[in-house]
Each structure stands twice: as C-alpha cells, then as structure tokens.
Amino acid sequence: MISIKDVKKIFSTKNGKVNAVDNVNLEINEGEIFGVIGYSGAGKSTLIRMLNGLEIPTEGVVSVAGNEVSRIKGASLRKARQEISMIFQHFNLLWSRTVRENIAFPLEIAGVPKKARLERVNELIKLVGLDGREDAYPSQLSGGQKQRVGIARALANNPKVLLCDEATSALDPQTTDSILDLLVDINERLGLTIVLITHEMHVIRKICHRVAVMEGGRIVEIGEVLDVFQKPKEPITKRFVQQVTEPEETKETITHLLSAYPNGQIVQLGFVGGSAEQPLITNLIRHYNVTVNVLQGKISQTQSGSYGTLFIHIDGESDEVTRAIEYIHSQKVGVEVISHA
Amino acid sequence: MLNEWLPNVDWERMWEATKETLYMTSISVIATFILGIILGLLLFLTSKGNIWQNQLVNKIIAAFVNVFRSIPFLILIVLLIPFTKMILGTMIGENAALPALIIGAAPFYARMVEIGLREIDKGVIEASKSMGAKTSTIIWKVLIPESMPALVSGITVTAIALVGYTAMAGVIGAGGLGNLAYLEGFQRSRYDVVWIATIIILIIVFIIQMIGDLITSKLDKR
Numbered sequence: 001m002i003s004i005k006d007v008k009k010i011f012s013t014k015n016g017k018v019n020a021v022d023n024v025n026l027e028i029n030e031g032e033i034f035g036v037i038g039y040s041g042a043g044k045s046t047l048i049r050m051l052n053g054l055e056i057p058t059e060g061v062v063s064v065a066g067n068e069v070s071r072i073k074g075a076s077l078r079k080a081r082q083e084i085s086m087i088f089q090h091f092n093l094l095w096s097r098t099v100r101e102n103i104a105f106p107l108e109i110a111g112v113p114k115k116a117r118l119e120r121v122n123e124l125i126k127l128v129g130l131d132g133r134e135d136a137y138p139s140q141l142s143g144g145q146k147q148r149v150g151i152a153r154a155l156a157n158n159p160k161v162l163l164c165d166e167a168t169s170a171l172d173p174q175t176t177d178s179i180l181d182l183l184v185d186i187n188e189r190l191g192l193t194i195v196l197i198t199h200e201m202h203v204i205r206k207i208c209h210r211v212a213v214m215e216g217g218r219i220v221e222i223g224e225v226l227d228v229f230q231k232p233k234e235p236i237t238k239r240f241v242q243q244v245t246e247p248e249e250t251k252e253t254i255t256h257l258l259s260a261y262p263n264g265q266i267v268q269l270g271f272v273g274g275s276a277e278q279p280l281i282t283n284l285i286r287h288y289n290v291t292v293n294v295l296q297g298k299i300s301q302t303q304s305g306s307y308g309t310l311f312i313h314i315d316g317e318s319d320e321v322t323r324a325i326e327y328i329h330s331q332k333v334g335v336e337v338i339s340h341a
Numbered sequence: 342m343l344n345e346w347l348p349n350v351d352w353e354r355m356w357e358a359t360k361e362t363l364y365m366t367s368i369s370v371i372a373t374f375i376l377g378i379i380l381g382l383l384l385f386l387t388s389k390g391n392i393w394q395n396q397l398v399n400k401i402i403a404a405f406v407n408v409f410r411s412i413p414f415l416i417l418i419v420l421l422i423p424f425t426k427m428i429l430g431t432m433i434g435e436n437a438a439l440p441a442l443i444i445g446a447a448p449f450y451a452r453m454v455e456i457g458l459r460e461i462d463k464g465v466i467e468a469s470k471s472m473g474a475k476t477s478t479i480i481w482k483v484l485i486p487e488s489m490p491a492l493v494s495g496i497t498v499t500a501i502a503l504v505g506y507t508a509m510a511g512v513i514g515a516g517g518l519g520n521l522a523y524l525e526g527f528q529r530s531r532y533d534v535v536w537i538a539t540i541i542i543l544i545i546v547f548i549i550q551m552i553g554d555l556i557t558s559k560l561d562k563r
Binding site: 079 | 462464465467468469470471472473474475478482483486487489560562563
C-alpha cells in the first residue's frame with residue numbers, strides 16, 4: 001500500500017544542512033496499523049508529511065496507494081490527496097464552520113453535490129459518535145470531540161490511507177484511549193491502512209500491528225509490536241518500552257524493595273502470549289527449596305497478544321536460588337535479575 | 342428655537358453635504374475593501390513559506406503599499422490631480438475625491454488584511470492542502486472566512502479614517518461636510534455651521550464603529 005524507497009530529506013538552514021530523514025526504506029501493508037515512534041526531532045513528522053506530498057523528498061521514491069506522491073504535482077497530487085487523509089495533533093479545524101460544515105469541507109473540495117454531501121456528513125457524524133453536536137462550533141467542543149471531527153473529516157472521501165500526525169498527543173489519557181479505540185474500529189470496519197507517528201509507546205502498544213523506531217532521521221528498529229516489546233534491541237527502543245512496562249513508580253518500588261530484602265534475589269519476568277499460561281511460580285516452589293514472594297505485576301494488551309511483567313523476590317540457600325533462576329531461564333520466559341546496587 | 346441658537350445653519354444644505362459625505366465614504370469603503378483584500382492576499386500569499394512564495398513580487402507590492410501608505414493624504418490628493426483629471430475629467434465634486442480616497446486607504450487596509458491572514462493557524466491551511474484543496478478554494482473557503490472578523494474590524498477602522506479623509510478632501514473642493522464646514526463655516530466665521538458639521542461627522546463615525554463591532558462579534562465563533 002505504501003512504499004518508501006531510499007528516501008532522504010535535507011533541509012537547508014542557517015546553521016547548515018540538516019538530514020531530517022536519512023535513507024529510509026519502508027513497506028507498509030494494506031489494512032495495517034503502522035506506528036512510527038521517536039522523540040521530537042527524530043524526523044518522523046517529516047517522514048509522515050512526505051506520504052501526502054506536504055514535503056517532497058530530496059532523494060528517493062514515495063508511493064502511496066499506487067500514486068508516486070514524491071513526483072506528482074498539481075491536479076493529480078490533489079486527486080491523490082483525497083485518498084490519503086490526515087489528522088493532526090492540534091486538529092486544524094476551521095473555527096468559522098460548524099461540525100457539519102467542517103466535515104463537509106473535503107466533500108466540497110471533491111465536488112460532491114450538496115444532497116449527497118449532507119447524507120455523507122450524517123453518516124460520518126454517526127460513525128465517530130458526534131450525534132447531537134452537528135451544529136456546534138469547534139470552540140464549543142472538547143479536545144476529544146474536536147479530534148472526532150478531524151477523523152470524520154478525514155474519512156469523508158473514503159480514503160485508502162489515514163495518516164495520524166501525533167493525533168492523541170494533545171489529549172488526556174482517557175480521551176486518548178477513546179480516540180485510539182475509534183481508530184482501531186475504523187481500521188477493522190473499513191479496512192483502512194493507518195500510519196501514525198507518536199512519542200508515546202502507549203499508543204503503539206494499544207493499536208499498532210508493526211512499529212518502526214526512528215532516531216536521527218533513520219529507522220533504527222522495526223518489527224511486530226509484540227516482538228519489539230519482548231526483545232527490544234536498541235537502547236532507544238528499550239527506553240520506549242520502559243515507558244509502558246516500567247513506569248517511574250515501579251523504579252522507586254524496586255529501589256525500596258532492594259533495600260527491604262537484602263537477602264535473596266529480585267527477578268523481573270517477562271511473559272509473552274502463551275507463556276503466561278504455565279504455572280511457573282507453582283513449579284518454582286514445588287521443585288526448589290525457595291520462598292517466592294510476588295512483588296508487582298502488570299499485563300499489557302497489544303493488538304497481537306498480551307505482554308506481562310512480574311517482579312518476584314526469591315529467597316533461600318544461594319545455590320538453590322541460582323538453580324531456581326536457571327529453571328526460569330529454561331521456561332521461555334524473559335528473566336532479568338535485578339541486582340543490589 | 343433651533344434657528345435662534347444656530348442662526349446660520351441651512352439644514353437643507355447640511356443634509357445635502359451629509360449625503361455627499363456618506364456617498365464618498367461608502368463608495369470608497371467598498372472599493373478599499375475589495376482592493377485591500379486583493380493586495381493583502383497578494384502580500385500574504387507571496388510571502389516566505391506561503392503558497393505563491395515569490396520574493397520579487399512580494400517586495401514590489403510591499404514597496405507600493407508602503408509608499409502610498411506613507412504619503413500624507415492632503416499631499417496625495419494634490420499629487421493625484423492629473424490622474425483624477427485624466428479619468429474623471431474634473432477635480433471638483435464628490436466623485437473627484439474618490440481616486441485619492443481609495444488609493445490612500447487601500448494600502449493601509451491591505452496591511453491590516455495581511456496581519457489578519459497571518460493570524461490564521463498555518464495548520465488549518467496545511468490541513469486544507471492535505472485534503473487536496475486548490476489555491477482558489479483555500480482563498481475563498483479558508484483564508485477569507487477564517488480571517489473575516491479581522492477583515493471587518495480592519496475595514497471599520499479604515500472607514501472611520503476615510504470619513505476623516507473625506508472632510509480633508511472637502512476643504513479642497515470635493516464637497517461634503519468638510520467642504521461645508523470650511524467654506525460656509527470657518528471662512529465666514531459661522532462657527533455654528535462648523536459645530537453642527539462636526540457633530541454629524543461624529544455621529545457617522547459612532548454608527549460605523551457600532552456596526553463594525555456588531556458584525557465582528559457576530560462573526561467570531563472562536
């Protein structure tokens with residue numbers, strides 16, 4: 001559906017040239033929710049803007065839904081853009097238009113007659129759950145409602161691809177989740193390909209099938225979301241994964257535990273999908289002469305399965321503890337011994 | 342009673358002069374509104390980072406706007422005498438004031454239009470582009486509606502300045518309340534005429550301001 005080949009984008013600034021996007025290659029499949037994560041300045045924003053021709057690559061080829069977006073201009077680019085919609089961090093609605101009129105805008109651009117326009121707008125208002133707010137102005141809406149208008153507007157011309165430029169970054173956590181649910185719903189119901197960029201791993205975890213991690217204009221890691229969560233390779237990916245699995249408070253708890261349990265070992269276990277179903281802890285206590293104390297646990301849901309972390313404290317004879325940890329290692333469970341600092 | 346207080350005021354002539362002032366103001370406001378928006382749009386669209394980015398055109402328009410905005414109005418009228426004579430064949434009467442009024446006010450308004458357009462969120466323009474909008478669509482359906490409150494409050498200020506300009510133009514023969522106040526009032530030491538003409542001008546200004554504020558607040562849904 002989307003193919004990015006050897007794409008470079010160089011910006012000339014007062015302080016010399018900046019490689020915003022550096023030799024990126026990417027294939028995104030039809031019907032996929034693909035996430036690009038990176039800190040600000042990583043080039044993800046430039047990358048997504050090349051997908052609808054808002055930025056033209058300095059080198060390389062970008063093609064989306066059969067259109068070579070990096071080359072076409074004028075009327076054919078405008079036509080292509082009707083199939084590649086975009087939603088934005090700050091919604092970018094026209095304040096002078098009501099919800100209904102905002103959603104009708106892309107239809108006006110596409111030259112849809114008035115009657116068909118009204119019907120389509122009503123459909124979209126239902127789809128995004130804005131019934132009753134049709135005649136409100138954007139200033140009268142909450143952030144989440146504004147983004148719903150943005151989504152409805154983006155879907156108006158039945159696009160093949162939806163680009164989300166930090167679409168939930170200006171929203172509170174609860175609203176973020178409801179917008180993400182809406183995106184998954186749209187993806188499943190309409191088979192729409194979604195590309196989103198974000199700096200929040202939570203967003204990737206919750207809705208993406210595959211993820212690419214960007215740093216300094218390059219894609220440093222790419223893969224299935226579950227795999228990336230399970231075995232992050234690059235240090236930056238590990239940091240992003242920690243955003244979800246290991247919030248600040250956990251770190252504090254662990255430090256506290258380390259001082260509270262000077263004996264034995266504190267172990268972090270990582271479960272993926274099926275491995276969570278083994279009676280690991282029971283086996284541990286039955287077969288080894290150790291005491292096991294569950295300290296903290298968390299299971300996160302991703303689009304392709306669940307992912308869990310569990311902190312346990314194992315105490316006993318040090319040889320026995322070592323053997324117990326070896327046993328866990330043999331059980332296809334991620335193990336990390338957290339040592340006493 | 343009125344005649345005792347204001348012995349020299351000829352109400353019929355006063356009404357005639359008021360109509361002339363209103364005529365000059367309204368025609369020049371309409372022309373300034375259209376011309377100013379065109380110039381302001383050109384200034385905005387050709388500026389850096391915009392749809393028609395073109396430094397040369399931008400500089401030329403900016404220079405034109407700055408020059409005509411800087412010339413004092415009274416001098417502008419005098420400078421435009423040959424031009425006015427060429428297109429109207431005369432330089433007396435309320436029509437003769439129009440070229441100077443429009444050329445004096447349009448660049449002033451164009452700058453206000455440009456400022457209004459710059460206040461539009463860049464993201465909104467980008468969003469329209471991402472939907473496949475043509476430049477003409479962006480102008481008519483995004484730029485103008487989204488800056489309308491600024492355009493209206495700008496034209497209100499300009500209209501009030503234009504009322505003042507018509508009075509100035511009146512002094513050198515363009516008719517209207519300024520002409521009446523100067524020739525019939527000041528020159529003949531009939532100060533009651535000056536006062537009444539002034540009061541009528543003030544009323545016109547207040548009404549323009551009121552209408553402008555009303556429309557601006559009605560339009561602004563932010």
